[in-house]
Amino acid sequence: MHNIVIIGNGISGITTARHVRKLSDHKITVISAETDHFFSRTALMYIYMGHMKYEHTKPYEDWFWEKNRIDLKRAFVEKVDTDGKTLHFSDGETMGYDKLVIATGSKPNKFGWPGQDLEGVQGLYSYQDLETMEANTKNLSRAVIVGGGLIGIEMAEMLRSRNIPVTFLVREESFWDNVLPYGESQMINRHIKEHHIDLRLATELKEIISDENGRVKAVITGTGETIQCEFVGLTVGVSPNIGLLKGSGIETKRGVLVDPFLKTNIDNVYALGDCAEFLEPNGERKSIEQVWYTGRMMGEALARTLCDKPTKYEPGHWFNSAKFLDIEYQTYGWVWAKAKDNENDFYWEHKNGKICLRLRWEKSTGKLLGVNNLGFRLRHHAFDKWFKEGRTVDYVLEHLKDANFDPELYKTYEAEIIAQFNRENGKNIQLKKKSWKRILDFVS
Amino acid sequence: MSTTEPNLSISNPHPEDTDVIQKVALVVACFGVLILLAAWANVALDAAIFMPIAIISMIGGTTVYGARSYLKQPEGIKNNGVWHFSLTSRGAFAWAVGILLTGFYILLYWFPGYVGFVQSGENQGLVALFDPLSMAIKGRPASQWFMYGTLYTIAILALGMKFIFKYRHNRYQLIRTISVMIAQLVFAYTIPEILAALNYNDVTTTAGEYAGYYDADIKNVWPLDYDFFYSYHLDAMQEEAYQPVGMIYLIAGMALFLVGTPVLTYLIGKRWYCSWVCGCGGLAETAGDPFRHLSSKKLGAWKLERWLIHSVMIFVFVMTAVTLYGYFTGTSSVFGLDIYSKFQKPYGFFIGAIFSGIIGVGFYPMLGNRVWCRFGCPMAGYMGIIQRFKSKFRITTNGGQCISCGNCSTYCEQGIDVRAYAQKGQNIVRASCVGCGVCSAVCPRGVLKLENGPEEKRYDLPPIIIGNESVKISD
Numbered sequence: 001m002h003n004i005v006i007i008g009n010g011i012s013g014i015t016t017a018r019h020v021r022k023l024s025d026h027k028i029t030v031i032s033a034e035t036d037h038f039f040s041r042t043a044l045m046y047i048y049m050g051h052m053k054y055e056h057t058k059p060y061e062d063w064f065w066e067k068n069r070i071d072l073k074r075a076f077v078e079k080v081d082t083d084g085k086t087l088h089f090s091d092g093e094t095m096g097y098d099k100l101v102i103a104t105g106s107k108p109n110k111f112g113w114p115g116q117d118l119e120g121v122q123g124l125y126s127y128q129d130l131e132t133m134e135a136n137t138k139n140l141s142r143a144v145i146v147g148g149g150l151i152g153i154e155m156a157e158m159l160r161s162r163n164i165p166v167t168f169l170v171r172e173e174s175f176w177d178n179v180l181p182y183g184e185s186q187m188i189n190r191h192i193k194e195h196h197i198d199l200r201l202a203t204e205l206k207e208i209i210s211d212e213n214g215r216v217k218a219v220i221t222g223t224g225e226t227i228q229c230e231f232v233g234l235t236v237g238v239s240p241n242i243g244l245l246k247g248s249g250i251e252t253k254r255g256v257l258v259d260p261f262l263k264t265n266i267d268n269v270y271a272l273g274d275c276a277e278f279l280e281p282n283g284e285r286k287s288i289e290q291v292w293y294t295g296r297m298m299g300e301a302l303a304r305t306l307c308d309k310p311t312k313y314e315p316g317h318w319f320n321s322a323k324f325l326d327i328e329y330q331t332y333g334w335v336w337a338k339a340k341d342n343e344n345d346f347y348w349e350h351k352n353g354k355i356c357l358r359l360r361w362e363k364s365t366g367k368l369l370g371v372n373n374l375g376f377r378l379r380h381h382a383f384d385k386w387f388k389e390g391r392t393v394d395y396v397l398e399h400l401k402d403a404n405f406d407p408e409l410y411k412t413y414e415a416e417i418i419a420q421f422n423r424e425n426g427k428n429i430q431l432k433k434k435s436w437k438r439i440l441d442f443v444s
Numbered sequence: 445m446s447t448t449e450p451n452l453s454i455s456n457p458h459p460e461d462t463d464v465i466q467k468v469a470l471v472v473a474c475f476g477v478l479i480l481l482a483a484w485a486n487v488a489l490d491a492a493i494f495m496p497i498a499i500i501s502m503i504g505g506t507t508v509y510g511a512r513s514y515l516k517q518p519e520g521i522k523n524n525g526v527w528h529f530s531l532t533s534r535g536a537f538a539w540a541v542g543i544l545l546t547g548f549y550i551l552l553y554w555f556p557g558y559v560g561f562v563q564s565g566e567n568q569g570l571v572a573l574f575d576p577l578s579m580a581i582k583g584r585p586a587s588q589w590f591m592y593g594t595l596y597t598i599a600i601l602a603l604g605m606k607f608i609f610k611y612r613h614n615r616y617q618l619i620r621t622i623s624v625m626i627a628q629l630v631f632a633y634t635i636p637e638i639l640a641a642l643n644y645n646d647v648t649t650t651a652g653e654y655a656g657y658y659d660a661d662i663k664n665v666w667p668l669d670y671d672f673f674y675s676y677h678l679d680a681m682q683e684e685a686y687q688p689v690g691m692i693y694l695i696a697g698m699a700l701f702l703v704g705t706p707v708l709t710y711l712i713g714k715r716w717y718c719s720w721v722c723g724c725g726g727l728a729e730t731a732g733d734p735f736r737h738l739s740s741k742k743l744g745a746w747k748l749e750r751w752l753i754h755s756v757m758i759f760v761f762v763m764t765a766v767t768l769y770g771y772f773t774g775t776s777s778v779f780g781l782d783i784y785s786k787f788q789k790p791y792g793f794f795i796g797a798i799f800s801g802i803i804g805v806g807f808y809p810m811l812g813n814r815v816w817c818r819f820g821c822p823m824a825g826y827m828g829i830i831q832r833f834k835s836k837f838r839i840t841t842n843g844g845q846c847i848s849c850g851n852c853s854t855y856c857e858q859g860i861d862v863r864a865y866a867q868k869g870q871n872i873v874r875a876s877c878v879g880c881g882v883c884s885a886v887c888p889r890g891v892l893k894l895e896n897g898p899e900e901k902r903y904d905l906p907p908i909i910i911g912n913e914s915v916k917i918s919d
Contacts, residue, residue: 011848040847040848040849040850042847042848042849043847043848043849043850043851046849046850046851049523049524049525050523050524050525050526050527050528050529051521051523051524051526051527051851051854051886052527052849052850052851052854053527056850056853056854057849057850058850059848059850059863059864059867061742061743161524161525162524163461191518194518195518292847292848293844293845293847293911296844296909297911297912297914300908300909300912300914300915301912301914301915304914304915311914311915312914313914314912314913314914315911315912315913315914316910316911316912316913317911319843319844319845319911321845321847321889321890322889323888323889325518325520326518326519326520326521326613328888328889328890330845330889330890377842377890377893378890379842379843380842380843380844380845380910380911381842381843381910384843384910384911405840405842405890405893406893407614407615407616407881407884407885407893407894408616408881408893408894408895409615409616409619410615410616411615436897436898439897440897440898440900440901443901443904443906444901
């Protein structure tokens with residue numbers, strides 16, 4: 001029996017712990033400085049907006065951990081001594097381990113702007129950030145958010161839920177346009193404005209101005225405009241949170257460097273989730289994957305390695321999702337912001353301007369490479385299976401009804417989509433009826 | 445987590461957002477309620493004028509307020525501030541409303557005189573306000589139950605309209621809500637009153653002889669309608685003067701229980717009843733909607749649920765069996781136990797009145813809007829067993845897309861920990877699911893879909909969540 005110690009109680013650390021317990025009787029300890037229990041980080045925004053309370057964001061009841069013999073320790077790890085296999089906590093205590101898992105997640109980026117450490121300026125990642133935001137956003141006349149990504153738009157939605165006027169500075173020409181293609185990105189631009197968010201595209205932050213008490217009172221943009229505000233949200237991405245590893249001998253670059261088994265350069269020390277950086281990225285994936293799903297999958301793999309079944313992290317076909325204010329987004333496979341030279345592209349948008357579908361496929365073979373769907377839902381199993389079987393875009397469109405995952409009684413768009421596809425591509429694809437037999441085959 | 449300042453409104457925390465039309469609509473709706481309170485306090489009002497004004501004000505005011513509040517926002521999920529408002533987060537306002545509702549039910553059930561009902565003689569107070577409507581429909585003064593039925597229907601219609609605006613982006617919710625509104629207005633309220641007006645029910649002959657009363661809400665199926673087999677009820681349905689309508693109700697009532705319910709529940713789940721036509725469900729889904737998140741999701745609550753609902757089921761089966769035994773043998777006791785005082789009366793008191801009425805509705809703001817449906821209703825229990833073991837209905841989860849945020853579980857009025865299934869990639873097949881569809885609506889990642897499909901693989905637990913090839917199913 002080993003003594004496995006996991007630093008970090010987010011989705012990566014907790015998935016590892018749960019699966020180690022499923023597979024073994026090892027002693028498991030999970031350490032967190034953030035909260036006593038695992039909660040869903042992606043749900044932090046809903047606490048602020050009053051949709052849920054903190055307790056609702058905990059996927060397991062508090063008795064779960066003791067019942068499954070997963071020890072929880074609330075402490076801050078200051079130093080890791082890999083020679084002595086010992087952790088040093090900020091209160092002077094220590095703890096030994098046989099195998100160490102680093103799952104410390106991220107911290108918000110700051111790019112050295114003047115005034116970035118003023119009061120009222122913050123990012124949003126941790127539970128503490130949420131508490132700070134609660135305190136920082138009382139009686140505001142305006143908030144400014146810097147950075148047009150997923151956390152930026154979430155923060156804008158949070159503030160708007162309390163009717164706080166928001167100016168949203170996005171450096172790019174269009175919202176999240178390094179990920180979203182033109183049509184989708186434009187759709188979200190419009191939707192942001194529909195929510196009365198003052199969206200400033202192609203606008204950078206230059207400086208944050210302090211009042212006499214060291215609190216933010218305005219920002220100056222790249223164009224020299226001054227915007228009065230009492231709150232600045234810095235949402236320009238996150239970086240691995242690995243300060244505790246200084247001097248430990250564990251190799252790091254931007255994150256903790258790991259091999260495909262999530263092992264670091266030091267024996268019996270592993271890292272996963274947001275804080276891990278792959279020496280060799282997986283296919284088209286980034287070397288640091290900061291996504292809920294990838295953290296979970298790494299945990300599923302690492303648990304096996306820790307239980308003497310060495311298992312590489314081998315993610316399958318890419319998928320992701322988000323919600324931009326009221327518009328849901330799902331993606332399966334790879335859809336790049338701009339189609340590559342060997343790719344064909346199809347984009348359909350509903351006349352209401354809030355629903356769309358994009359397909360990308362290989363020019364030479366017709367094989368489907370990726371799909372973006374906004375404003376309606378598609379079945380993960382369908383696309384996972386179709387990618388594995390190397391199905392063509394024609395096949396996928398023919399069977400699109402099998403993939404529809406919208407609630408019952410919703411209007412469907414397949415006919416309209418296929419009519420446009422046929423028109424643009426000179427094809428004559430006929431839509432097949434939904435088949436439960438085929439749908440059940442996806443699952444097998 | 446520090447909370448924000450308490451707020452008394454249901455749907456809008458920010459007074460600066462409330463425009464003139466909304467304010468006027470709110471005043472109009474409150475004026476309607478004020479008429480009720482004034483009538484209750486025996487303020488001399490001309491009921492023929494003020495009763496229609498009250499009804500129109502309440503329905504009209506609420507509709508305009510709901511329309512104005514929601515239509516000026518982009519369509520989407522509107523749960524902002526639910527846990528910040530006093531009324532919807534068990535604050536002082538919630539307690540006040542809960543106590544008021546509970547008190548109302550106590551008076552209605554046991555002290556109808558206090559709401560103005562006068563057995564022989566002219567009604568007073570609240571009941572008297574509805575005399576003109578009752579007179580117009582069936583030519584006799586209102587009873588406390590006529591008053592209650594009217595208010596109940598108004599609540600479903602007015603707050604159903606609000607719900608429709610709130611969920612206007614969701615066609616499932618839209619059509620489902622129209623269904624519960626029509627079911628209440630037509631089947632539960634209008635048809636029974638018309639039948640009484642046409643002398644097919646609740647008739648007193650000119651000679652002063654009472655021909656009996658039966659429940660003419662055709663969708664109020666036994667065992668929810670626990671007195672269906674009571675002798676007075678069976679006799680009334682067979683009363684000569686009521687034919688052929690009475691027999692139709694008798695046959696339809698039994699057919700719905702024996703054939704309609706199992707077949708429909710097999711095909712589409714118990715939702716056909718619980719969240720599409722049922723009166724209790726209708727109120728829960730409309731007036732009760734602001735309280736749906738208050739149901740307990742603890743494992744302990746689920747255990748309690750299974751004990752309680754099945755105990756009530758056994759209680760109603762035994763009580764009804766004994767009742768039928770008494771009916772057909774003409775005795776009033778069984779094994780020396782008096783059928784009325786030892787079976788029917790306790791069921792009516794503890795289950796019919798206290799559980800379904802007082803706790804079921806009076807405690808909306810404390811325990812959520814489905815306490816009765818989840819812990820008590822024997823009809824729900826009966827359909828639950830079918831839904832769990834022999835039905836095509838399930839909530840399908842969408843592969844690996846769940847982010848464990850908890851919106852689905854939080855907004856499940858039946859207290860199902862939906863997330864526990866979704867995050868494992870397992871379909872939700874639960875006896876208690878009433879198929880309201882709100883988990884699917886509030887999911888930010890498109891993970892949940894209510895659907896009817898083959899029973900094959902309905903509740904398989906996938907060995908791994910898809911999207912991860914690290915772990916092979918074979919090992």
